[in-house]
Amino acid sequence: MFNNVDKKLKNTLNKQEVIPLTVRQTLDETYDSIRNQKRKRKRSVNRTGLIAAAASTFLIIGFAVSNDTVMAGINKFINFGDKGIEQAAVNGFIQDSDSWATDQGINITLESHFSDANKLGLSFQMEFEDPSMLLNTADVSMDYRLKNGDGEYIDEFIPDTKPLKGDASYISGSTHQNPWLDSKTGRVQYDVVAESNEGAIPPLKNAVIEIESINVFSNTGELVKIDGTWNLSVHNKEKSNRTATFTMQNESSVIQVSNATANPTSLNVSFAVGGIYEDENTFAEMKILDDKGNEYETNGFTKKTKNNQTIISANFPITSFSDSKKLMLMIEGIGEVELVKN
The missing domain is CATH 2.60.40 (Immunoglobulin-like)
Structure with a gap:
């Protein structure tokens, strides 16, 4: 099964005829590195402390190419090294999105997402009108809340200094990555995979992502927090929830x-x-x-x-x-x- 997943993913990438040979080789090398090397993840534990994270860690491998068309063809969640998510992607489970909002000179677009009872994934692209804000930046993250259409908060990724708006504890922990961060163009890719160890994530229907802050961490660990309001609709197309x-x-x-x-x-x-x-x-x-x-x-x-x-x-x-x-x-x-x- 693993080899079939690898083959399908590479075939999918090979269909992007606009990809130059040199970039094609870069993608292949990156893919192989992700498959074969251990990587380090930034894993967040929920406030209830129910999750016990595994001892092994992984190194996130990002790559930089300047062709936007190339970026559009890359599986947004491949860097997580999760065989299950890759299998779901190959079978068309990940949904595209174009929901966007602009505030404080930062445009945020939800580019793709997925969710079932066990895991949900969100892939964002941020565009800073002033790229200099990303000079000497190591990481960029968000303070956000995911609210379902019934008003219930499914996930609240916020610091302890902010109050919770909901009382549900669906999410056991989450992993966050910046596989793409370009201080010249002001573009950042921010990907999240949240997980429920008890398989309790409810179906998303008319959900909204409420982004409250953008966190820019410098190479020296200094934090610049940009508060604003970015509300992104999650257009969840009806799909057969195969179980x-x-x-x-x-x-x-x-x-x-x-x-x-x-x-x-x-x-x-x-x-x-x-x-x-x-x-x-x-x-x-x-x-x-x-x-x-x-x-x-x-x-x-x-x-x-x-x-x-x-x-x-x-x-x-x-x-x-x-x-x-x-x-x-x-x-x-x-x-x-x-x-x-x-």
Whole structure:
């Protein structure tokens, strides 16, 4: 399956006939680097502190090309190195957008997005009227809130100095990147992937992204905060929410799986083991093996305790587009359990 994803993505890029050969080679090299090198992510934990981030980190690899047409053909979320998101992208799950707003001399466009119960992604492009504002800049981020059409706030990525407007805790954590930052043109690409370890993100309908501040961090760590109002509509086209469910083969297993549902971006698994495990490292090495021998690991998980049981919820990069019929959930030092597709 992995090789098929790689092949489809490269074929898609190859269809961009306007790409010069030298840029084509740069993209290929960048793609290979992303696939083969470990990368460092900026991962944010939500205020409830439910997520336990995995010990491994990754280096974000960005690249700079000056051709706007080339940039338009690049998968906005490829730099996250998430096999599940890549599989969703290959199958047309990511939606294009042209929602935009301008304030404080900064134009922000929501270029693409996706969402299912487990993960949501947002890809923005910022254009600074005064490019000098980006001189010696290391990172650019946003303070924003994602509000659904019913008025409920799904995600609030804001500092502790600002009050929350909602009380829902759908998001376990998020990862933010600047794969594109050009101080000469004043353009910045800002990508976000937010995740619910419990598979609880509601469908987006008439949602709005309320951006309150732009944060410009210099190479020396100095922060320049630009307050304003940028409200971007999320035009979510109706798509079939393809899912697949699995059930455990051995009901007497020491690992009791209560849910294993694959969505377009990932497989959400919830299970319980007897006893109270205080050390989160107990579950740091858990993985899933599919019927083709591919291994899948999780970036983090939520741990709770109830009735003398430890309950774990996590997402694995196996999608509803996968044709695997059987999976094996393995936890070193505890056991394993086979999952069969329904």
